[in-house]
Structure formats: structure tokens, C-alpha cells
Amino acid sequence: VSDLLATSRHLREHLIRRATLLVDERRARSNIETFVQRAANANVILRPHFKTHQSAKIAQWFGDAGVTRATVSSLGQARYFADHGWQDLTLAMGANPREVADYDDLAARIDLGLLVDHPHTIAALASGLNHPVGCWLDCDTGYGRTGVPWHDTDRLHDLVSLIEDAPNLTFRGLLTHAGHGYVAEDPANTFSQTRLRLQEAHTVLKRGLLSAGDTPGFATTRDWSGLDEARPGNFVFYDLMQLEADICTADQLACAVACPVIGVYPERQEAVIHAGAVHLSREALQDGSFGRLLGLGEIGFEGLLPGWELERLSQEHGILKAIGDQARAELVNLRPGNLVLVAPVHSCLTCEQFDCYQTLAGETLPRYHRESF
């Protein structure tokens, strides 16, 4: 733990001066290939969500594995991936009437899918679009965030009719995000319920595809029957939340933040790193902690280092707690300037705090940077 650089040829000393987002390419490509294979076995279209990585270079790893379609969660991400050659994108976020002109510009150059659940939004698209757009109806299968409840057949019928009557909108099908699978005791059970509920709605509508997307469901279940399309995203990197929920194993964790130690306090079994909420996000595990330490070896990331918890976070500081004899012995040897590797609680939020990844081979992979105006 005392200095990650000492244990890896892959990181040159001068590269890491401050909190830096690392990706283990070997692990990420393996995670991608696993899902591509499962989708092929299930005869389901894989349209992975790119909001987790938001990097054209990492998107290419998906392309290398045969993926040609993707999902995004903002107009800016859609433009970014369109600029990098992705021709078939679904913006799986309720369409925003204020961005219709931007959607139309994008629909002029790619095959764009949008998501709706409100007559007002459909009307705004109908009046503002000059180019054809695929239109998904957001179906709430139990998460309770957005969408029409799966059993509300009158509203489903009415909204599909509005879509079908709108110029430049083509009804694609029902799209759901079963986000409650992330906190479910049994994600496989939630996934099975999600598929049944989508099929129930489809039986009523008698048309359209069925698209579902969440890593816990697809990662824990091999039976994807009843679905046409899968949109998981987090699986490219996974994270400690997924590990805590038994969705992944520690050797699938594919991104982490290298952080410089700036303070060492053996008297209270703590060290402080210059990496806080602005680097890692404030997402916490069930025990309230904000991360764990990972080992780094010759080939890449290794397992979690026992006894180390990122116990508290402020804006720029992270407070590491050493629990147990081994971690406390390591703490005594720690010095300001040493690096530690923090596995993130929620990789989607942590990666969002960085403009780029560094691979263990020293390559820089730029990320989309969110336009804030």
C-alpha cells in the first residue's frame, strides 16, 4: 500500500501528481466481452449505456467486440458519440422540450431514439422535428422514477396513438429502467418481474420492441427471454456498490482513482489523501464509507487491500481509516507523497468528475465533458 508506483512498472513516476482516474483496460475489455457473449447467447440486441464511461476510446473497445448501438443520458453525450462515429443512439432520458431543435439537428445525421411519457413532450417533438426520430415510450415497471405504470393500459394506448400520429416520430416500443434492481435483495427476482411486466404491457399494445436496462438484472440472470434489447452500462467498470450487492467480483473492478497521501496520523489510525467529494462523489456504501483501497500489481489491478476504508470525505480531502493489525502496520510506513488506489463506490459518478482516464500502459483516454450552459 505504501506506494503503488513501487509495485507497478506500468505507471511512470512523473505521470501521477494528483488524483488521477485509472482504468484497467484488460478488465474492462473482459467485462465487455462477457456481456456481448451473453447477449448473443440470449439473442438480444446489446445497446450498452455509455453514461458510465463517456469516452470515445472506451466506446471503441465495445466496437471491437462487435457493438454498433449505444445508449446515452444527455443530448451532449449523444452529440459527442455521434461526432465519434456512433450512428445509432438512444437518448434514454425523458425528452426535454427545450432541446427539440438540438434533437432535430442530431436526427439529421444519425439514427436517434428518444424517450417520452407525456403528451406535452410528444406535441413538442411533433411540432419541432423535421427529421425522423425513433420514439420509445417510457414504461415504469416498478422503479417509480419516470414512465407510465406498466398496468395503466389506457395511458399506454393513448400515448402510443399520439406517437403514431405525430409526423417524424416512429413508435419503437416500450423502454424501462428497473433502477430498483440496484438496491433489491434479489436483483434476479426484480429482473424477472421487470420482464413479465413489460410483456404484460406488450400483450395489451400488440406492437413495438421491449428494451430493459440495468446492470444488476443482466449480470445476475442468464435468461433474458421476452426482451428485444438490453441497455446495461455500469458493467464496463462495476464498482463497490455492485460488489457489495454480489453483482460482480473484486477482480471485475476496472476503474479506480490514484490519490496522493498528504497526511499521516498513526495516533488515530488515519491517513488523509488529496481526493474528496469533488473527485470521488459523495455516494456511500451501506456502512457510510466512501471507498476501499485496491492493490496494483505488474499486470493490473489486484484485490481489495484488507482493513482500509475511506471513512470521511470533505470537498478536497478524503480520510482513510486503517482497521486491524495489517492496515495499521502499513499506515506506519505511509508518507505524504505516497499514492493509494481508491476503488469507487459508484463508478458512474466518480468517472464524471474527471476529463480523462489513464490506462495502466500510460495512455490518456479523453472523456466527454458536460457542457454546463
Added chain:
Amino acid sequence: VSDLLATSRHLREHLIRRATLLVDERRARSNIETFVQRAANANVILRPHFKTHQSAKIAQWFGDAGVTRATVSSLGQARYFADHGWQDLTLAMGANPREVADYDDLAARIDLGLLVDHPHTIAALASGLNHPVGCWLDCDTGYGRTGVPWHDTDRLHDLVSLIEDAPNLTFRGLLTHAGHGYVAEDPANTFSQTRLRLQEAHTVLKRGLLSAGDTPGFATTRDWSGLDEARPGNFVFYDLMQLEADICTADQLACAVACPVIGVYPERQEAVIHAGAVHLSREALQDGSFGRLLGLGEIGFEGLLPGWELERLSQEHGILKAIGDQARAELVNLRPGNLVLVAPVHSCLTCEQFDCYQTLAGETLPRYHRESF
């Protein structure tokens, strides 16, 4: 609530398409002037922390009020403000031995203050600096994050000696951040304890200035005696955490995020905005909620809208709950594409998620953008 734009001449329709960080200049300047006046009355140097706003334009509002010194929390912020003419900056974050060459470059062109609490860091500065740097000793007055405990007189003495013996380091004094004031039942009491503990350490050392910095202490107490320097930062905008702790009033809240509604669900008294953890951060109030709605009038921000809570957040979505008859009546009239104004829980973290502010007069104020490698 239904559409902020309808209630304000200041925002032109075309400006706001997606989540946008707004600043009420009148309120922020008033917050600044209040603190400048208090520091003058207390005969204490005001060296405000710029980590909250991180904007050269907003820094100029401090300059307009007579402020010439500032505090920052990263090397990148220090370089940014130096590039914008700030000649006297303290980097109030434990110095990172990996950045010594960068500190040295900066020290060649401004009056730079650094913070230390470890012999190894002092040694790294001593061997790597070619230009003079002011060196503060980090003193822990009870927060338990970084620094030497105020009562550990042997270590205080030893570290001051190391600083005084190092070429290019000049001992400036003791610096503390009493961050426990943010969660204290009585922040004024914490502040009084902080000042007494700093003075206790000073009585032993018999040299150096005393610098303290936290908004709760300085906002709730007029008696700043015993201190030479004040480094609060959050007061420029305040936020809901400060309001919840009675540190500020609602009419001092000076930044907020305009967010487009993308879903309306009267059957469950909820609406959904396209603004989630990546826009607002996951910092929560004591009741677990992630924000409140603010009104917007002709002159600027108004009071909090009763009955509205930002109840849940995912990566890009925020779920607004309407509680009580008034909010529920407003909810029924809400449509996708309407804007709402979300007051942040912790303004330092929310502002970090944006590259710029928009003033209510339509001016764009760029922010420092953190270098992620």
C-alpha cells in the same frame, strides 16, 4: 413555480435549455460586503476561500470590496487565480510532495503560502524549492481531519524548527480549519473554542500569526479577537446546509440551479427534472433530501417555495416531491419543459459541477475547471 422564465425579465427564453447554474450577483455582493465590513471592524485580515466560487469574475467582486488576498484548495486553483492577477494566495491544503516543482514555478511569480504538518513534506519542500514560500503549520483544534493537535507542544515546536531551518521556507504561523463547526449544535461555541486553542498553542510557540477559516464560526460571532486572519469561503453563496444550521437566512442564498422538468406524475405527487447527482452532488440535508425550490422574481432570487423537496437523485434525474396543498396544486400545472430553480444543499459541491455561472442579467461567468491529469 410553473415556469421561472414567466416570472423574470432577466432570463431570456433561449438561454436556458438544460441544468444551468445561476448566481444572484446582488445577493453575493451583499454577502461579500458584510464579511469585509466585519473583518474591518474586528481588525482581522480577510483572506476568503475561493474554493466555493472558483471564478475570476466573482473574485473581482471581492476585489471591488477591497479584498487583495485569497485562499485556495488546489494547485490548479492557485494557478488560475494567479493567472487572473491574484498576487497573494494561500493553498490551505496539506502540501503534496509530488507537486513541489509546480509550487516552485508558482512561487516565482506570486506570494504563495503552503500548509504542512509532516517532517517529510517539509523536507520535500526544503529540497525542491528555489523560490521563497510562506509556510503555515496546520493545527488541529478539534476537527480531527489534518494538522498537529493544538496541545501537542513538542510536535509543534519540532515542526516550526524544521520550517525555520529550511531554505526558502518562512514560518507564517498556525492555520486551522474548524470544520466541525459545520455540524456543531452551537457554531459560535466551537468558534470560541477554536480561537482559545489556537492562542494556547501560540503561547507556547511565541511566534507566528493565527489563521482560522470556516463560515459557521465567522458568520455567527462578531468577536474575532485573538485571530490575525479569517479564511471563510462558503458565505459568498451560502446554501441549504447553512440555512438548516441557522448560519444564514434564505434571502442570503446566492446561487441555484435552473432545471428543466422532464416528467410530471400527479398520481404520486412527484415531478422529475433533468438534474441529478452529476449536476447537484449527492450531499443531503438531515432529512435525506437533496434540495429545495427557490422563487425567482423581477429583482432576483426570492424565498423558498413551500412544500417542494428534491427527494431522490440518480445520476441525471432528480425527483421532486410536492408536499401539501399548495405544492400539489402547482404540480398539476407543471409541464415538461418548465423550469424550476433548485437551491443546493452544499454550494461548494454543486458549483464544482459546472464550468460557468449565469447571472440574472444574462452574463456568463467562467469558473476554473479542474485539471484531471
